[in-house]
Amino acid sequence: MAEVTNPAATNPAATNGLVSGMSRGELEELVGKMIAERDDRDPNMITLVAFSGDLDRIWPTTILATTGAAGGMDVAVFFTFWGLFSLVKEEKRLTGDNWMTKGLSLMNRGSAEHAGLSKLNMGGAGAMMMRRLAKEHGVAAPEELMEMAKDLDVKLWPCQMTMDLMGLKREDMIDGLDEPAGAATALARMQKSAVSLFI
Amino acid sequence: MAEVTNPAATNPAATNGLVSGMSRGELEELVGKMIAERDDRDPNMITLVAFSGDLDRIWPTTILATTGAAGGMDVAVFFTFWGLFSLVKEEKRLTGDNWMTKGLSLMNRGSAEHAGLSKLNMGGAGAMMMRRLAKEHGVAAPEELMEMAKDLDVKLWPCQMTMDLMGLKREDMIDGLDEPAGAATALARMQKSAVSLFI
Amino acid sequence: MAEVTNPAATNPAATNGLVSGMSRGELEELVGKMIAERDDRDPNMITLVAFSGDLDRIWPTTILATTGAAGGMDVAVFFTFWGLFSLVKEEKRLTGDNWMTKGLSLMNRGSAEHAGLSKLNMGGAGAMMMRRLAKEHGVAAPEELMEMAKDLDVKLWPCQMTMDLMGLKREDMIDGLDEPAGAATALARMQKSAVSLFI
Numbered sequence: 001m002a003e004v005t006n007p008a009a010t011n012p013a014a015t016n017g018l019v020s021g022m023s024r025g026e027l028e029e030l031v032g033k034m035i036a037e038r039d040d041r042d043p044n045m046i047t048l049v050a051f052s053g054d055l056d057r058i059w060p061t062t063i064l065a066t067t068g069a070a071g072g073m074d075v076a077v078f079f080t081f082w083g084l085f086s087l088v089k090e091e092k093r094l095t096g097d098n099w100m101t102k103g104l105s106l107m108n109r110g111s112a113e114h115a116g117l118s119k120l121n122m123g124g125a126g127a128m129m130m131r132r133l134a135k136e137h138g139v140a141a142p143e144e145l146m147e148m149a150k151d152l153d154v155k156l157w158p159c160q161m162t163m164d165l166m167g168l169k170r171e172d173m174i175d176g177l178d179e180p181a182g183a184a185t186a187l188a189r190m191q192k193s194a195v196s197l198f199i
Numbered sequence: 200m201a202e203v204t205n206p207a208a209t210n211p212a213a214t215n216g217l218v219s220g221m222s223r224g225e226l227e228e229l230v231g232k233m234i235a236e237r238d239d240r241d242p243n244m245i246t247l248v249a250f251s252g253d254l255d256r257i258w259p260t261t262i263l264a265t266t267g268a269a270g271g272m273d274v275a276v277f278f279t280f281w282g283l284f285s286l287v288k289e290e291k292r293l294t295g296d297n298w299m300t301k302g303l304s305l306m307n308r309g310s311a312e313h314a315g316l317s318k319l320n321m322g323g324a325g326a327m328m329m330r331r332l333a334k335e336h337g338v339a340a341p342e343e344l345m346e347m348a349k350d351l352d353v354k355l356w357p358c359q360m361t362m363d364l365m366g367l368k369r370e371d372m373i374d375g376l377d378e379p380a381g382a383a384t385a386l387a388r389m390q391k392s393a394v395s396l397f398i
Numbered sequence: 399m400a401e402v403t404n405p406a407a408t409n410p411a412a413t414n415g416l417v418s419g420m421s422r423g424e425l426e427e428l429v430g431k432m433i434a435e436r437d438d439r440d441p442n443m444i445t446l447v448a449f450s451g452d453l454d455r456i457w458p459t460t461i462l463a464t465t466g467a468a469g470g471m472d473v474a475v476f477f478t479f480w481g482l483f484s485l486v487k488e489e490k491r492l493t494g495d496n497w498m499t500k501g502l503s504l505m506n507r508g509s510a511e512h513a514g515l516s517k518l519n520m521g522g523a524g525a526m527m528m529r530r531l532a533k534e535h536g537v538a539a540p541e542e543l544m545e546m547a548k549d550l551d552v553k554l555w556p557c558q559m560t561m562d563l564m565g566l567k568r569e570d571m572i573d574g575l576d577e578p579a580g581a582a583t584a585l586a587r588m589q590k591s592a593v594s595l596f597i
Contacts, residue, residue, distance in 0.1 A: 019420045019422055019424075020218065020417070020420075021217065022218045022219075023218065027425075028229075028233065031229075031230050034433060035234055035237050035433055036237070038433050038437070039238060039433075041441070043240070046386075056280055060279065060382075067386055068386055071383060071387075073386075073390075081457070100527045101531065104518070104527075107518055108518060119281070119307075120306055133364050134364060137360075137363050139364065161535075165528075165531050165535050165537065182465075183461050184465050187465055187469070187471075190593045191441055192441075194240070194389070194391075195386070195389045195390060195395050196593050196595065197248070197395065197396070198458075198596060199250075199397050218418070220418070223416070226417050226425075226428075230432050231432065231436075234432065234433055234436050234437075238436065238437060240439060242438050242589055242590075245585075255479055256449070258479070259479065259581075259596075262581050263581055263585060266581040267585055270582060270586075272589075318506075332498060332563050332564075336559075336562050336563050393588070393590075394588045394594050395594075
């Protein structure tokens with residue numbers, strides 16, 4: 001448990017005088033402030049780590065993000081490792097700054113629109129079928145949900161370190177993203193979030 | 200941090216009178232209520248998202264769920280995407296309502312009892328060996344843990360959207376499940392939960 | 399929401415006397431204690447479940463653990479299932495206590511240093527390339543981050559049940575680990591943690 005900090009200890013003036021002169025309203029204000037100061041958990045804050053670039057995981061990420069934001073929550077998605085590739089522009093065929101990262105981009109095509117399933121992908125046929133099933137049931141595709149997320153002010157953070165590693169530049173990725181962030185920033189936000197998921 | 204709401208502001212009557220007439224018991228009751236009203240996190244609530252249908256992930260899901268419930272916690276498991284298949288009845292060979300979902304059920308056999316490992320499955324030999332190792336060490340199988348979870352009042356929520364998408368009907372799935380739920384319901388519960396994991 | 403417990407109810411003596419004699423300092427101390435007693439969430443506590451033994455997942459686990467600990471947070475990592483293999487000593491080629499667990503250790507070589515990627519591993523070439531990219535960009539390897547984690551007092555908990563199941567002994571694993579723990583211990587810690595992730 002975190003330490004109990006007694007505000008009176010850091011504010012000697014507050015120890016002067018008795019409580020008797022306080023109105024009930026003043027008391028409630030004081031207590032309300034003490035509770036808020038101690039509790040840094042925001043019941044409306046969600047942070048999702050989009051680690052995977054697979055279609056079947058980008059889907060829950062974008063569904064949870066848009067559902068939360070539509071319900072008035074403050075949502076941020078931190079895209080890292082394979083997940084970063086789901087932010088690459090659809091028309092971008094080749095990314096990377098050396099033979100390794102260029103090769104990687106050819107083998108692991110970017111954009112949520114080209115994402116495959118983590119299992120039963122069958123060379124893309126599985127992903128295509130899943131998209132068709134979604135369409136028949138009125139479920140939006142991940143790339144549509146991503147646009148919806150932007151409209152709902154969901155923060156979309158690309159991981160700076162992964163960008164460097166994978167040779168992905170800001171212009172390789174879709175518009176409307178927030179500034180690249182690092183693990184420390186993501187972690188600091190998760191500390192305050194009511195819900196943090198690694199997807 | 201969430202905004203500090205001053206209850207006195209919304210309840211002008213409370214500002215009348217001084218605190219001096221209050222007994223210490225009344226003060227503690229008032230403060231206790233204010234803390235509880237602001238803090239909607241329930242230290243006893245756990246919500247697990249069972250996304251994966253792989254044996255090696257259903258295992259931790261059902262172990263955490265039963266361990267938590269046995270310790271008096273209020274546990275809910277939200278089964279979505281591949282995870283939903285682990286709720287299909289063991290004897291059910293074919294599910295789905297069109298050629299795609301029927302084909303999917305043939306390639307991705309339902310029921311926790313038929314689940315494979317995410318790696319080294321070797322056509323089911325890996326899963327069989329893992330089950331044998333578990334038995335030798337007195338570790339219950341996921342389908343047994345699922346029954347135990349029901350006995351311990353763990354809430355088992357199938358994801359409505361995935362059911363529609365995959366053509367899975369209520370009667371395809373094991374008995375004792377709770378009403379199907381959506382992402383908004385799962386998210387609302389996670390907001391209040393002390394522990395939320397995406398497995 | 400958890401039940402509101404009125405401390406006055408369990409401490410009849412506290413109901414004696416009026417608040418009027420209390421100084422403001424005493425009031426703040428009382429309220430501070432009540433808030434701390436009710437809130438068992440520690441904003442500085444992180445618990446990570448390292449379920450996967452894949453290089454691309456051990457990396458975020460060890461990066462988050464060391465980033466958190468370097469920032470003064472209290473971090474614990476619970477290694478379970480495949481994740482446990484990342485704790486095996488690099489030079490250990492064979493582990494296990496029967497033909498199944500011995501076979502498993504041959505097919506799923508232990509140590510973070512030998513971990514493969516969850517996708518595009520290409521017989522180890524993918525992992526090797528990823529390590530080279532990391533080195534070029536000054537990103538430490540997981541086994542280096544693991545050492546750093548120990549120096550930063552990150553708790554490294556091997557899962558007792560998985561150790562039994564996989565036939566892994568304490569001497570098969572790297573030095574500096576904490577005592578093996580079970581699901582109940584991990585869960586109890588997650589209840590108090592501000593951030594809990596299943597990786």
